[in-house]
Structure formats: C-alpha cells, structure tokens
Amino acid sequence: MNEKKTAERGYHHGDLRDALIRAADELLAERGLEGFTLRETARRAGVSPAAPSHHFGGTAGLLTEVAALGWAELARRLAIAGDTGSTAERLKAQGVAYVRFAVEFPGRFHLMFRHDMLLHDQPSLDRATGEAWNALERTVRALRGQKEGEELDAEGEAMLIGIWSTAHGFAHLTLDKKLSRMAECGSDTDMLDTLFPSIIDTLWVKRLG
Amino acid sequence: MNEKKTAERGYHHGDLRDALIRAADELLAERGLEGFTLRETARRAGVSPAAPSHHFGGTAGLLTEVAALGWAELARRLAIAGDTGSTAERLKAQGVAYVRFAVEFPGRFHLMFRHDMLLHDQPSLDRATGEAWNALERTVRALRGQKEGEELDAEGEAMLIGIWSTAHGFAHLTLDKKLSRMAECGSDTDMLDTLFPSIIDTLWVKRLG
C-alpha cells in the first residue's frame, strides 16, 4: 500500500491520480454516495484536502472518473449476461445482471445516474456509458431479428427503453426499500432471484414465446 | 405574506410550521433536492437558522413532511388518471401521470424516494405512500378481474411491481437525461406524450387488449 505520510513520502506521491480514484470508489462502497466527501477521500490517500482538485479540478471531476469505471464494470457484466442462451433468456439475464449490479454497488450505481454530479464533457464517461447501452441494444436487435447495421425500428426502440426502464426502476425501488413493504420477499437477494425474474417473465418472456 | 422581520413580528410567528413546509417545497421546486438547505428555508420564512429544528427536530423531519405532501399529490393524480376509460387505458393513464408528476416536480419526486433523508416512523408519510400505492393496485386488480378483498395473486403482483418499476425507471432516466441521447425525441414533453405511451403500449396494452 502507498500510504506513507508526507514526511517520509515527500511531496510527490507517484500514483496519486489512480490512488484517489480507488479511495473514492472504496469510500463510495462503504458509506454510499451521500457519505462521500472529497476531504475524506484525500485523507484516505494520505494527502491534503486540496490535492485532489489539482488532478480532477474538483469533486465532480473525480466522481466522473469513478462513474466511468462503474459504467465499464456494468457493461462488462451485461456483455457476459448477453452471451449465452436464447434471445429471451439473454434479455432476462441482462435485466437480472443490471439489478444485481445496482444492489451490489449502490454507491456506484447512484453516482452513475447523478447528472448534476458528473462532468458530461468527459470522453471516458461517454464511452463507458455507450458500451453498456450497446450491450442491451444488441440483445433487443437479435430479438427483433434486425441486423447490426440498420437502424432500430420504433417498436424495437420502445422495447429497448422499456426493458431498461423496468430494470432501472426496479433497482431504484429496491435500493430505496420501497418494495420490501408489499412483496413478501424478505431479503434483497430474494427480490433478485425470484421476484424480478418473474416480472421479466410476465412482462416479456411469456409474450414473446 | 407572512414575511415580517423579527423586529416588527416579534418572537412568535403564528404559523411557522406550515410556512416552513411551504418554503421548503418552493425551494425544492426552484433549486432541486441538491440545492436545498435548511438555512435557506429558514431565511425564506424570515426566521433564524435554528428555528426549524424546534418544529421538526432537524432537516429530515421537515423534509419528511414535504415528502408526505408530495405523495399525497401523486396519489391524487393517480386516482384521477385511474378514474375513466377501459382498464388498459387507465393503466396507461396512470403510468403517464406518474412520469408527468416526476417531470413537473423533480425535487419532490427525488425526495420522496430518498430513504436516507426521511423519517420512516412518521405516520403522515406512511399513509400518503400507501394511498398512491393503492391507486395503482386498484387498476391492476381490475385488470385481473379480482375483487377488492382477496389477496392479489402472484402474477398480479408481478404486474403491479412491473408497471411501477417501468414508470419509475423511465421517470428517473428522463430526469437524469439518459434518454435524450438515444431517442430522437427532443423535449421532455415529447418523451411524455409520445415515447412513454408507446412503451406502455408495447409492453402492456397490445398484449392484453
């Protein structure tokens, strides 16, 4: 670990940029987005409160990099989930993977959608977001028997945004503990493993054959 | 308006509790949830920074009352939307009403689901939340031809949480500007009036009617 204090380390950390991103991500995992502070991140990296601003311009700059990592990880999982099985099974697997990601990393997940906290001129963020989106689009395209090249038709677009909205809404409602009161499922894993798949079935699979 | 300064008003406001709730709601409407501060709310009500804590215990207590009002307003709109038309049309109308509420009052909407910002032992909040929920449940029950008394069956519950998740996710994605990049719809009203209804159609109406 690179946790030396200033006295023994000197002024130059050597890998501060990455160390700050890691520290921020860990802090997010421990305390959630609302427990995040820039100063605590700096503390964990063993530097002064103003050090992060030099590398990222400010809080938003640092969080944008963390969000980009989150999107990349989500894209990776969606790609894996959309890799095997029938198209209907893939769609369900991707939905489950989406919600699972949100439940496993609530801090990252919330951050990724906080438009007011991120810098949207950052190419790293845009690219990672696009990849996650494409993973879903590929499955819908396959479901509708459309080639990679041609533009998705209106109903395909409705399906794409529809499935995303469903998974996204379910994830948010789960994290905000709005479902625990009405569904007799106890834990969050119950929700993920039984309730959500049954919703996808009811909404999609049963009707697509 | 009850905006007199301390000098001319004296110590007792007379209606401070309600005035603070109104001021908080307006501040939420103007600057969003992230722009909200307790001190600014107090400033607008013309009282000292510590005055609100006496009535609400702290920030969470005040916001809980505002959230309860938000839930009540949402419940009112859902009840109206679920009042006329076929069951399928009612379901669509309630979905649209849900998203419209979110787009019209982003601050309220975000607050209502911020589990970490609200006091959940407050009966006013619980009651208002339950009413909104019931408005949706009534429609799903009608859709499945079930009486008011009997318990909703598994598929009905899946539909209920499914439609809610879809509307909720779509609302969030819209507010976080995640849909504008891919759908060729320009404004948020476009999303509401054309894109979202088409999603509901694709997901529900076409297959139930």
Added chain:
DNA sequence: ATGTCATCTTTACAGTGTAAAGATTATGCG
C-alpha cells in the same frame, strides 16, 4: 399578576468544497 412553557434567537462548533498562494521535487535543456 404571575409563573410556566412553547417559541424563537444567539452563539458556538465541527464539518464541507475550493480558491489562492507558498513549498517542494521532478524533469528537460544548456
């Protein structure tokens, strides 16, 4: 009228993000 109690203010404290200026070290160039 008088004491009690709710209401609001004042004061204070530990936090926060970040701008500005200073200290230190790496690095490229003669």
Added chain:
DNA sequence: CGCATAATCTTTACACTGTAAAGATGACAT
C-alpha cells in the same frame, strides 16, 4: 553537471452547511 521551469502537493483562508446548548421573549392559564 547545473539550473530554470513546470508539475505536484501543502497551507491558509473563506463562505458555507447542520445542529447542539443556552438565552430571550411572549402567550396563556391559573
């Protein structure tokens, strides 16, 4: 090698935040 320059990090300072504690005020019942 010697040295200017630039990059990196620290220090200091400021305007905020929420809220706890203690003091001031006035309404109200006895």
